[in-house]
Amino acid sequence: MVGMTHNTVAGIVLAGGRSRRMGQDKAALEYEGVTMLTRITEAIGERCAPVLVAAPEASQAYRELSAESDLQWVTDEKDGSGPLGGLVAALRAAAAAGADVAFVCATDMPLVKADLVDELLAGLTPSTDAVIAHDAQRDHPMAGVYRTSAADALAALVDAGELRMLAALDAISTRRVGVSDPNWLTNVDAPEDLHRLRVGA
Ligand SMILES: Nc1nc2c(ncn2[C@@H]2O[C@H](COP(=O)(O)OP(=O)(O)OP(=O)(O)O)[C@@H](O)[C@H]2O)c(=O)[nH]1
Structure with missing residues (x-):
């Protein structure tokens, strides 16, 4: 059955990266006058509760943003387990908050919308652990809905040294779906990506 309803869908923003290509922390970077982290948490907050921000304690985002933030940080x-390690910790926190499913995205995706959450949720079946977005270029593991019950299987991979998101997704039951607006999946890694977005190129 496709199109199940979910009582509680948590939101998870992975925000603990080092932003080496951007040269400054992407969570705190402003786009259209608002930080990326605020834009994303407000957009997904229309569908998701709680909204959790995952980052290692040593990360710039955690050190500089968490104390002043109303958001829940995980x-x-x-440290060093990458986005997959952050996802495991956040899925466990979401489960503890009562969520069976969580929408997951990266902090460098300023065009994420609540409609993306709805479209991915519609693809979840009883036998599926994760539904990730797919476009003509690639799979987007950081635009997905994940069952919180998948946390242990993902944690076992991290413990075994497998930190690649897409490889990890092959170890659980993952569906790939197209979304109606691929712009939602835009991510900004470097200053030129942000420039392209600002000029609409
Ligand atoms: N919680 C958590 N999030 C991470 C970690 N590493 C990366 N992320 C997040 O995952 C998303 C994708 O990260 P990347 O763009 O591949 O890496 P990055 O470290 O942010 O940037 P680069 O240093 O330029 O590679 C971003 O939202 C990051 O903040 C981590 O170790 N823990």
Whole structure:
């Protein structure tokens, strides 16, 4: 059955990266006068509760933003385990908050909309652990809905040294779906990406 309803869908923003290509922390970067983190948490907050921000304690985002923030922050269980390690910690926190499913995105996706959450949720079946967005270029594991019950399987991979998101998704039951507006999936890694977005190129 496709199109199940979910009582509680948490939101998870992965925000603990080092932003080396951008040269400054992407969570705190402003787009259209608002920080990326605020834009995204407000957009997904229309559908998701709680909204959790995952970052290692040592990350710039955690050190500089968490104290002043009204958001719920979840620290990675192990530093250096990358987005997958952050996802595991956040899925466990979402489960503890009563959510069976969480929408997951990166903090460098300023065009994420609540409609993306709805479209991915519509693709979740009883036997599916995750539904991720797919476009003509690639799969987008950081635009997906994940069952919180998948946390242990993903944690076992992290413990075994597998930190690649797409490889991890092959170890659980994952569906790929197209979304109606691929712009939602735009991510900005470097200053030129942000420039392109600002000039609408
Ligand atoms: N919680 C958590 N999030 C992470 C971690 N590493 C990356 N992310 C997030 O995952 C998303 C994708 O990260 P990347 O763009 O691949 O890496 P980055 O470190 O942010 O940027 P680069 O240093 O330029 O590679 C971003 O939203 C990051 O903030 C991590 O170790 N923990």
